[in-house]
Amino acid sequence: MMEIPYTVKPHPVTGVYNGKFGIWLFLASEVMLFGALFSAYVLLRVGADTWPRGSALLNVPLATLNTMLLITSSVTMVMSWASLKVNNFGKYRFYFASTIFLGLAFLVVKSFEYGAKFEHNHFPSTDTFYAIYFTLTGLHGLHVLGGILVNTYLLSTAKSMWNRDPEHMTNRIECAGLYWHFVDLVWIFLFPVLYLL
Amino acid sequence: MSVQHPLEHRHEAPGFWRKYLFSTDHKTIGIQYAITAMFFLLFGFALIMLIRWQLAYPGKPFPIPFLASLLGEARMVSGIMLPEFYNELGAMHGTIMIFLGVVPLAVGAFGNYVMPLQIGAPDMAFPRINMASYWAYFLGGIVMLGSFFVPGGAASSGWTSYPPLANIATQGQTFWLIGMVFLITSSLLGSINFIATIVQLRAKGLSFFRLPFFVWAQFVTAFLLLLAFPPLEAAGVLQLMDRLFGTSFFLPSGLVVGGKALEVSGGGNPLLWQHLFWFLAHPEVYVLILPAMGIVAEIIANNTRKPLWGYKPLVYSVLFLGFMSFIVWAHHMFITGMGTVMSTFFQATTMIISIPSVVILTSLIISLWGASIRYTVPMLFALAFLPMFGIGGLTGLPLGLASSDIHLHDTYYVIGHFHYVVAPGTLLALFAGVYYWFPKVTGRMMSEKLGKIHFWLSLIFINGVFLPMFFQGMAGVSRRLYDPTTYAYGKVVQPLNIVMSYSAWLLAVAQIFFLINLVYSIWKGEKASSDNPWDATTLEWATPTPPPHGNFLTPPEVYHGPYEYSVPGRKTDFLPQNQSE
């Protein structure tokens, strides 16, 4: 009976374990997804007679706050992985929980922003600017939410996994981190494109 | 998960559910894909057989009154198909055949079952994701089928779902979009798995240039799926927003529908959809053809008892094809009013992409040269693939040049072109694959006699269906036309429709021989002479039959390229990859 190789240990040639290779492929497809949406944005904007300046309609201070939250969460994500690398499970737990918490804070701020727009009768159907704004930020928000759910699950099983197979556990956090940084990166693009330009 | 970790429980005998329904074994999943995809192929075929009645005898009541009354007044009034229903059938035929039939069979079934065996792997890199991929596909299929029963019926705006029509279509279109999201998710999970498996899990000694061509084809296909599908997903999300939240991504300002101005904000662009759609859908056509080429290459090498002629050119061609397929998409849009600069670019890339196709076809044909060919059933199908794909590819050239495409666009000529590649082409190759790998899956052979009947009847009638399309198209008959006799030029070529329809129905009859053969041979077929009944060289034949969970008894090691046939100075005329000498 053969077992699947390289589930935990890196492949001698590619230098990565299967999961990490998989997550990179997944992120490549995500780049194409958001790339397509950004292209759609460009095409719509180029084709429009007038296009509002994002800063005139959207709440830049709140978005700046959100940018800070996400960047910080990426930092704590790295710290949590680094803590596992030096076998400090307690620290991992603290940093990883902070990442989840910061992600949640991002969503709360975002929902306040949405709420304010709805109050002023600005909906996706209002015009093309709001349509693309809500679509892009909404899809990004779903990615944040997905990350939070998976991270929460990972945190809840962390202890037993750590006791059983610490290397596998560390790998998982590394993969979760790669995804999280990507979600962060998308926001770094969204913020200037939608709010500033 | 806190206590269980399925991978660590592999050694226990799995229960019924785990073994047959929620299995993580790539072979079971492959078989699940095969059965589901074949069901959808039959279903999609049934849809178009209904259409063939309307096309052959427009406005005449349906000859099977029972079926007409079963379909109900909303679809057929006193036996005559309504135009709305006709549109549903057309749109869903295309969608089902491509996304639920051919791709899942070519990639989900053959790729899943054969590829890990050919690279000497115990399973896919991510078995549970593999299972999830199948179930996402299954759910997508359910949503698509369910859409026939929602008010207004299924999607009716073509498999291409062009706005503005698709934006204002009935609810079925929303189901179509949701179904597509499931299918895209499924192929995303699948393609990640395929690529990771091929890169990480190859057996010892199996370098990239020792991979069977089938694996290369699946490898490139997986990249196409991975990178081309997300833009369609983006487009689908935008169209969903349009339909559910009233945005106008694809609706221009000032649109009037049925005499009334549409109450939307406007400012959108219908061409945006076409760009996003074809950015997927052109690579998608190579997803439809590459696995077929892979299957045919395996079978030709095996039955000519010679190495493939030009293995390396084949590999470079398939890589180049994969790359180029991302920059030809707008040849589907020549008449949308793009400027000459744009159209020149896309004409050039389209001509360039035909080169690797020709190289592949030529290599396969030259491989036959001087061989003492074994005319087994799989070989017959593989041989037939070559001219059929040739016709399909060559008829694509006039479509790739804007000046001739203006005349041919959206006519039956286009339908003829792509069906020659996908139906007489890919489908015949898929049949070849079924006959070829059946003994590995079941330990029994399929009947030669039934197989030959199936082959000849299929070959004749499938050409009867599609060959006349070129003539109709050149006469100007447009696709998606409910009543082809509406226009005078259509009347001239109308008799062809009767030929085509009878061919289609007889083609269905021919498939009965296949189905009987398939079912009969599973239990009653002649026992395969060994684990390697075709005397093949690739690793899938080095496993027990059927391969157990984990595939190989001991990790295989590879010493040669994939097609060491008729090596001089050997007793047998084949040298398996895992035999050192």
Ligand code: HEM
């Ligand atoms: C080998 C060279 C090929 C060339 C030059 C070529 C060219 C074209 C062009 C220019 C069109 C657009 C025609 C129009 O709408 O006016 C077209 C349509 C199409 N081709 Fe090809 N093609 C080639 C091979 C293939 C292959 C291998 C496949 C699939 C397996 C394929 C599948 C299709 C499909 C599905 C459509 C029609 C889509 C639709 O409008 O519904 N083609 N082809």
Ligand SMILES: [Cu+2]
């Ligand atoms: Cu194309």
